[in-house]
Amino acid sequence: MTDVPTTPAFPAPPARERGYMSISIAIGSGAFLASFAMNFWWPFLPLYLRDIGATSDANALFWVGIATSVQGVARLVTGPFWGVLSDRYGRKLMYIRALYAATLTTAIAAVAHAPWVIVVSLTMQGLFSGFIPAAIALTSVSVPDHKLDRALGVVTAGQYLGGTLGPAAGAGMALLFGFRGAIAASAILPALSATWIIFAVPRDVVTARVARVATTAAGSGRRLSVDWARGFSRTFWVAVCLYFGLFALNQLIRVATPIALKDIAGDDRASALSGAAFTAAGAGSVVGVLVVARAIGHWTGLRGTLIALTLFSALAAPVMAFGGNEWVFIAGLLAFAIANGASMPATNAMIASTVDTARRGTAFGLASSAQAIAFMVGPMSAAYFASTSLTVGFAVAGALFVLLAVVVALFSRPVESAAEPVS
Template identity: 30%
Template sequence: MARINDHPNSWRKNLTVLWFGTFMAGIGFSEVMPFLSLYVDTLGNFSHDQLSLYSGFAFAATYLVTALASPFWGKLADRTGRKLMLVRASAGMAIVFFLMGLVTNVWELIGLRLLQGVFSGYISNANALIATQVPKSKSGQALGTLVTGNVSGTLLGPLLGGILASLFSYRVTFFITGFLLLSVFFLTLFLVHEDFKPVAKTMMLSTRGVIKRLTNSKLVFGMFITTMIIQAANNSIAPILALYVRQIMHNSATTTFYSGIVAAVPGIATLVAAPMLGKLGDRIGTDRIIIIGFFLAIVVYIPMAFVTNIWQLIALRFLIGIANASMLPAVQAILAKNTPFEVTGRVFSWNQSFQAMGNVAGPMIGSVISSEFDYAGVFISTAVLVVLNLILVYNNTRVMRKNRA
């Protein structure tokens, strides 16, 4: 059974290393996104429809496999330790990225993107390891800090990827990303410490047994759905964001530049706000923080549909970043505070599966809504998603409010 590390400050050292690891993992996953479809185009002579189809396969493949593979890795983490899963994920990602730079056709690339999903789990296991080591009273602050690693890496990744691809080539960029992830492997192997007592395979709980160990399974599974809807809402506008900027700016020559700013602003706000909101949640209640975040998101998404200039959109996107800083870290903290140590790996891996499903569903929702209505309709539908999520979370956190009273 896992137990908290004997040294009261050991989790702080792990948090520092894992922050860097999740930062690099965020860069690794997002760095190739700006040119993935362009890379696909170099692997054959495709029609416009074929290029769109293969690019979509390449993008979605990783998330689909992640959703399926995460529960397996979570169960293994509870039996063998979270550090081993961190080492496995970082080594696997490094190898896959090296190989992506060597592919000769689109099916090899799609196959490796599928394999990348198999080697998922670094971020979820980093969350699980910190959740099992940090005192419950500080879990909001610690997990809020940890989430900024992935957010900032995801924020800087596309910029770094674009620069590297421009200076070198698509293939060299994959190699460089592989080296970055290899550094994560060595740092994790030598600097992350986990006091873990392996659980015999015969003593492992079944899925039903894990659910029985949860003191509030309704709350935990409600947080899974919440994670999926948050990710779907955040990603629903991804397919049309640059097009919306172009529409607002009336096909200005600076559309690409401002599209990058609009895309990056929420990440900057989340990076700044998440640790502070996590600490505040530990003091006044994490459930209060997440509900405030939902209200803020609803208030912000609706006017986004009616902006008349780019600066209005940038300001509203900044506020969305603050809302995000109060939602996803709060979900992680609520899971940490309501999950026994011995099943933390599986609970966080299940949450990652729902997050991956949201990553797949969000762009699909946005594409369908924008084609049936218009760009403004995507923001309105996203606000509706957030309202449904608010109702779900308010009902599921009723017990937390009663206990606090």
């Protein structure tokens, strides 16, 4: 499909023009708390499963695999559906819905009495939550387009910061209050985020044209099933492909890292080194979002930024593959985390900038489905290379980053956010 012009974005009201950063921080703080909560209990999930009925460590990991796989399939199926509804009824409403749903599904996990209840909990998360795509879609229609890169950087930084701090806080809470107490505490945070968003973020505008199209489509199930996916440009689909690739390769590298460090440094040091590696990577992701993406984007624009950052990720992968030393490996992981973190707001901005404002909810719903597939493909790839050769796996990841850069360079068009208004 060739590129087609998109409808110009809705002009930002003066108040929104002046207050875009406070809106971005409000949405980003919600993403931070929700991501913090979701990562609160994830590291000790296998141990919790042993407490509620898993018969062995292997059996606990089996239930984790079942739960996450079903969650991924659920997100894959429902992501576009929630996106279409957000364009019809409002992105703020869908963000709030996703946050409250995260509280409900986490509460189910807190009262689980058997491993299958965790499968139910994560399946419901996949069906009804998905707060990060909703946060990005809301941001994309709540700030002026020429501020979009910076605003999405704030939201992405909140997500990464929550993911970095959550596991440490969750471990401390588990020591104080047990596994159930820690999970119950984390269940409260998304609801607090949702309540905060209700008052802190203005309601986004759904135009009469969108409402008419949605109403007409709703009258015909066949037409709705066909029309919602039409009209996106080739550059948009390239951006979604890049979105998938970034998440899949990130998952491959993250899942493989503890095993790679064990192979390099031995069992005795693997746990401590993994903790240091992931802490450094989390900090690097935040630096990438807030500093590197803006610095590079000032000179190259969105498309050039993504090509440069993807190639930088390709250079970091061989360092992890052939470094031969744990500290060299961690340095390569840090470099990769900076580049990968910086790539995410730029990719989100590229998706938003190639789509009519009225359809950004649908666009990020499709991106959510691509992310769901990536979360299944990445760990499976890591498992395959762990059984063959992690060195080859990291090298393949580097080659795939080069391929992604080539795809962006050859098959997308230059995309820029709207220019700063002249005062």
